[in-house]
Amino acid sequence: MSNLSAFMRANVQQIENHKYVASPRxxxxxxxxxxxxxxxxxADEYARIRxxxxxxxxxxxxxxxxxxxxxxxxxxxxxCARCTVFPDLNDAALQNDWGxxxxxxxxxKLLIGGEFDDYVTEVFQHNGFKTDDExxxxxxx
Numbered sequence: 001m002s003n004l005s006a007f008m009r010a011n012v013q014q015i016e017n018h019k020y021v022a023s024p025r026x027x028x029x030x031x032x033x034x035x036x037x038x039x040x041x042x043a044d045e046y047a048r049i050r051x052x053x054x055x056x057x058x059x060x061x062x063x064x065x066x067x068x069x070x071x072x073x074x075x076x077x078x079x080c081a082r083c084t085v086f087p088d089l090n091d092a093a094l095q096n097d098w099g100x101x102x103x104x105x106x107x108x109k110l111l112i113g114g115e116f117d118d119y120v121t122e123v124f125q126h127n128g129f130k131t132d133d134e135x136x137x138x139x140x141x
Contacts, residue, residue: 015039015040015126017037017038017039017085018037018038018039018122018126019035019036019037019038020035020036020037020038020119020122021033021034021035021036022036022110022111022115022118022119022122023110023111023112023115025112025115026110034087035086036084036086036087036119037084037085037086038083038084038085038122038123038126039083039085039126040083040126040127040128041079041082041083041127045082046079046127049075049078049079049082050070050075052078053070053071053072053074053075053078054068054069054070054071055068055069055071056068056069057069074104076120077104077107077108078104079123079124079127080104080107080119080120080123081102081103081104081106081107082103083123083126083127084103084107084123087110089103089104089106089107090103094106098110107119
């Protein structure tokens with residue numbers, strides 16, 4: 001019989017939150033770019049978010065047939081919003097200031113296109129996903 005104590009919650013290493021400058025345009029009182037704080041989510045929560053972004057789309061030329069499709073932008077935005085500890089994207093005053101009602105909408109307003117793509121990469125890497133370069137390097141070995 002194997003030793004299962006390594007899998008007990010108290011023995012599993014916790015992942016620390018990660019700091020990242022998502023936008024050099026957002027500066028603090030000291031004039032320096034403000035660091036955002038990113039946390040990890042469980043595989044269960046990740047799956048729930050993914051499921052909420054799946055939609056049925058008609059198959060062209062096939063009557064009454066549908067295929068499932070993930071709305072990639074909605075999925076990435078929801079995961080990133082959920083993993084953002086700071087700034088608090090759920091803050092009502094901040095949402096009101098930007099004219100939005102959901103944290104993922106606020107994220108889409110705060111960041112410009114390239115910043116958003118870089119933030120998505122950072123959040124997903126912190127949650128254990130590998131970059132294309134890492135996958136290529138693994139394939140070579």
